[in-house]
Amino acid sequence: MKTQSKKIIACLGILTTLLVSCKDLTELNVNPNGVQAGAVNPNLIMPTVLTETAKLYTNLGFQDIAGVVQHTQKDAWFNGHNDYDWGGDQSWTPYYDQLRNNELLYKRAVEQNLEFQQGVALVMKSYLFGLIADLWGDAPYTNALKGEQGGTEYIAPKYDDQGTIYAGILADLEKANTLLSKPKSAYSSIVENVDVYYAGDPTKWQKFANSLRLRYFMRISAKQPDIAKAGIEKIMANLAQNPIIDDASADATMAYVGNNANDAWPSNTVFDISGSNYRRIKMGATLVKPMQATNDPRLAIWAKKVEVPLSVDATLPAGTDKIVNGIRLLSPDKVGNTPIDTDPNYVGLPASVSQLPSTYNFNPTPGQTSVNPHVSYLNEIYMQAKGTLLKARLISAAEVRFILAEAAQKGWSVGDAKTHYEAGVRASLTAWGLASSYNAFIAQKGVAYDGTLAQVMGQKWIASWTSATESWFDYRRTGLPALSSGPAAKRKAIPLRFYYMRDELNLNKANSAAAIEKLEMTTNSQSDGKNSAWSKPWVVQGTGKPW
Structure with a gap:
């Protein structure tokens, strides 16, 4: 009986404990070391969105897209960079993760009414969806990011038209402009150190939003010129309400902190002990010359x-190949008909020069x-992990000024083309610590304003160093600068877009197929079908550009 009584008492004790604890069962499902989506402070999420987006953009513009626009070339692991051999991966x-x-x-x-x-979130949404539309074309937009709601329409979302995405971006940026229009003191819960771009400065974020509006109005200018013209003119007609990034101090940048491999400059040799990420990248001859x-x-x-510079000397005996005083001397017979660059200072690697680019220049x-x-x-x-110039550059005063110079050349009411062009050159030099060089540089033949779009786009292309992605889209839209693929490139033209990836083709088959069907095949895309890097997306269809 005593044993049975003890069992009953124990059971009652457990039951009582459970009854008392029932109200806390949901709390037991809360990870004390985690952050619940319904309770998270938005300031805890912001640094991840900003840093990861900045790294994604740098990894484009400093890596394979730098090869596309021929800022750089690689002499090892070079196929994607030099030759556009991208495949479907x-x-x-x-981008959708962020x-x-x-x-x-x-x-x-x-x-929380913040x-x-x-x-900030609307600006970053616009930036990321803009990149997706720019890089691939049509993409999930309206029904994207809703997978947790269930339903096929969200798990396998439809693709919105590229033009529809651009329109949505412009609408969100206009809304962001209004949200960010107050003085800093009017906002609550700004935490400066989580904003790795602007330290919680709403005016600079407002400038970022409006500068992106300029970017995307110009993006659609060949397809929807009236909308682009009206949009840009509206911004410029009231800069008090629509401030823009007009000098380098407001550039949207993120410094690399260099504490580990994940937050260090991508070509650093501090965490990449082999140094291969740095060693295989060379300056491109297309940029150097x-x-x-x-x-x-x-x-x-x-x-x-x-x-070690090269020097070909006809007075040398046949068969000469030696280094004297730091210069490699070659007799003409050693060179033969092989192309050679004997510049004593800077030599760039030509675009897609061969199947073995490491052999270039002997x-x-x-x-x-x-x-x-x-x-x-x-x-x-x-080679460093961090430095004053090692920054992700998401958009700059130089880009904005060149956009306005192009708009002025079109006859739009945005001010003087020469003034904007020169301000763009100045902003780029300033960003790289070279403001004192401006007067001498702007007077150079080829730099002094000549009124041509080729010159504006050429300087804009140079100014996009390490952020070359925007220059690719400019080239696609204008055909400038007049780039040509090298002899070993996969096609005889510069590519226009990324391939839709294989997983998407398999898992969202109907919607991806419908998007592919709307691409326009070209002579360069025929060998791999419509889902080709050389097929034209909506933004350039019917424009005759770039080729």
């Missing part, structure tokens, strides 16, 4: 001089681990 998953984080940021900011955070022709002071900031150590002393590496600052 270009994934938009990292869009999901950003959606939570916006939702929580709305719930207008600054709402404005026009910069040399105008004594461009940025070249010395971006590039390293050749370690490199004595060709191959994947080559060290070519006769071609310019990037400046040694790009």
